[in-house]
Amino acid sequence: MNNVKRVEILERLRENNPKPETELNWNSPFELLIAVLLSAQATDVSVNKATDKLYPLANTPQAIFDLGVDGLKEYIKTIGLFNSKAENTIKTCRMLLDLHNGEVPEDRAALEALPGVGRKTANVVLNTAFGWPTIAVDTHIYRVSNRTKLAMGKTVDDVEAKLLKVIPKEFKLDVHHWLILHGRYTCVARKPRCGSCIIEDLCEYSPPKENVKKKKK
The missing domain is CATH 1.10.1670.10 (Helix-hairpin-Helix base-excision DNA repair enzymes (C-terminal))
Known part of the structure; x- marks a missing residue:
């Protein structure tokens, strides 16, 4: 062409x-990160249904970490691969708290070091939350x-x-x-x-x- x-x-x-905007519901870089992490092999509609119930009660690394793996599963069990996603999400929250003061890093290497976060997820977060010209x-x-x-x-x-x-x-x-x-x-x-x-x-x-x-x- x-x-x-x-x-x-x-x-x-x-x-x-x-x-244009993503069809995932989010109000902070952290909410977007978790939504994208949950969206692997799942529809945005199914992720939104889960996060619409989760985020009013827990939408920070500390709040979701406090739920624990089993507590988080109750909110995301309608999403495919919810068991591994719950584990990765809790581990990601712990790393954000321990290494990044509870903030989502605006850095590719730091994002890709988070459990369950690969290049595509990092590209989405960098583009949508931080305005980088990345293409996921x-x-x-x-x-x-x-x-x-x-x-x-x-x-x-x-x-x-x-x-x-x-x-x-x-x-x-x-x-x-x-x-x-x-x-x-x-x-x-x-x-x-x-x-x-x-x-x-x-x-x-x-x-x-x-x-x-x-x-x-």
Whole structure:
């Protein structure tokens, strides 16, 4: 894909959603960190249902640490992998208290040192909570980037590196949100909704005929 087409795609996504936001509910960097940690292999909807009950009672490292693993499980047991997530969350809270004065560090290495926090989670926190131009590549962004030919790669790390290289600076802060929302609601996995896609004429994907539907006028 050439840069002219790439920029046009990004401009359309920006016009359609000038101020994109995560669909996770959060009011502090710590709430965001825990929500993202819980969201692995789970939907944002399921995480929000859990944190909407948890955060009014415990939304600081100390408060959640005081719940203990078993106490925390009662709030997140509807989320997949809740046992390991509860253990990692309590360990993360302990590290934040012991090493960072109960604050979420604005530092990649420090974030990735927390239990259950990998590069993708760190990228989300750095981008959404602290305004870094990072791009967290999940399955949606990996699919959209490869399918449209926006930034192709064999692994999520490859796609992240390519996106960081080819996305102009003015779009980097928001491109994570645009692509994840596009993948979640339009460029879905099995049957992409090409007929209602705002970048269909710029996309370099060749869908099977059954996926092509006329746009509604």
